[in-house]
Amino acid sequence: MQVGIRQLARAESRVETGGNASQTALDVIGNIDAMQLAVDEAANTPSAGLTHLREIHAKLMANASNSQVGGRRRASQNRIGGNDHNLFGADFIPPPPEHVEPLLFETIHPLELLEGLEAGRPPGLR
Numbered sequence: 237m238q239v240g241i242r243q244l245a246r247a248e249s250r251v252e253t254g255g256n257a258s259q260t261a262l263d264v265i266g267n268i269d270a271m272q273l274a275v276d277e278a279a280n281t282p283s284a285g286l287t288h289l290r291e292i293h294a295k296l297m298a299n300a301s302n303s304q305v306g307g308r309r310r311a312s313q314n315r316i317g318g319n320d321h322n323l324f325g326a327d328f329i330p331p332p333p334e335h336v337e338p339l340l341f342e343t344i345h346p347l348e349l350l351e352g353l354e355a356g357r358p359p360g361l362r
Contacts, residue, residue: 239264251299262299270296286340309336 239261247261273295277288290307297306318326
């Protein structure tokens, strides 16, 4: 995902004035907004948890075409990489959804389509 700074500034201006922007620009804006929220949360909250992670994820997904999954724990198996037909060839396959809660923050993230973030416990989350 790549957007030039001028294209990003134009997209942000269009969105603020009720106009349209490319989906890629909207996704980058969502990433920036989510990162800012995460930094603010880390700076102002002594111990963050799932509620904070869900808020950050909702911000990340706010402009996405599938924004309805923002902040929602996944209910189906997902993967990173591979293809739409099976899990073979995937770069990473997290545990099935029913195993997420006991493993939360150990090696996986619990939310849908939170691509681009490293697996594992984010700094400051307990």
